[in-house]
Amino acid sequence: MLILASLSPTRAEILKSFGISFKQKGCNFDEDGIKTDLAKSFVYLACKGKMDSCKESYGLDIPLLCADTVVSTKGKILRKAKDKKEAKDILLKQSGSEVDILTCMMYESKKFSFIDLSQTRYIFKKFDEEDLENYLRSDEWRGKAGACMVEGFCKKYIKEVVGLESTAKGLQIEKLLPFIKVGVKG
Numbered sequence: 001m002l003i004l005a006s007l008s009p010t011r012a013e014i015l016k017s018f019g020i021s022f023k024q025k026g027c028n029f030d031e032d033g034i035k036t037d038l039a040k041s042f043v044y045l046a047c048k049g050k051m052d053s054c055k056e057s058y059g060l061d062i063p064l065l066c067a068d069t070v071v072s073t074k075g076k077i078l079r080k081a082k083d084k085k086e087a088k089d090i091l092l093k094q095s096g097s098e099v100d101i102l103t104c105m106m107y108e109s110k111k112f113s114f115i116d117l118s119q120t121r122y123i124f125k126k127f128d129e130e131d132l133e134n135y136l137r138s139d140e141w142r143g144k145a146g147a148c149m150v151e152g153f154c155k156k157y158i159k160e161v162v163g164l165e166s167t168a169k170g171l172q173i174e175k176l177l178p179f180i181k182v183g184v185k186g
Helices: 009-017 039-058 084-094 129-138 153-157 165-169 173-185
Strands: 002-004 022-024 064-073 076-078 098-108 113-124 158-162
Touching: 002 009, 009 022, 009 165, 039 064, 039 098, 039 113, 064 084, 076 084, 084 129, 098 165, 098 173, 113 153, 113 165, 113 173, 153 158
Parallel strands: 002 022, 002 064
Antiparallel strands: 064 076, 064 098, 098 113, 113 158
């Protein structure tokens, strides 16, 4: 059993698909206070801030799992879009471009902690304009880093990928599993 300190339905679905028992709880951390233009620094600081906040709120009687994801292209961090116009602008920056999706994941129990910062690089074909408008109307982009869904809208536009899809979905389950097994045993 662990606490998934994230309200992400995608992260919860990943844990469920691997039969991992968890309670899902939100974290009270404001990412807007982070001042950096570097995607790796941003995602690490956001995840660390969430972990620190969650440890204060929940303690470590049940192990904590926190994660944060950020999308970057052409050296610019693409955050979660606040509205449809911003989502379109963000997605157009990714269309026909090389896009990096970075996820930092932290697991902590009373006995040990684990940190992983991974990156998956996608090269996308140019997005079809009508398809993009349909995606924007669907609102599936809401709450997604960079308004990007590599398992959904963006999937048909992938020309090349280097890295784990789980990183792009927000939780490197392949890297986490061995640590959870160790934590369960002792």
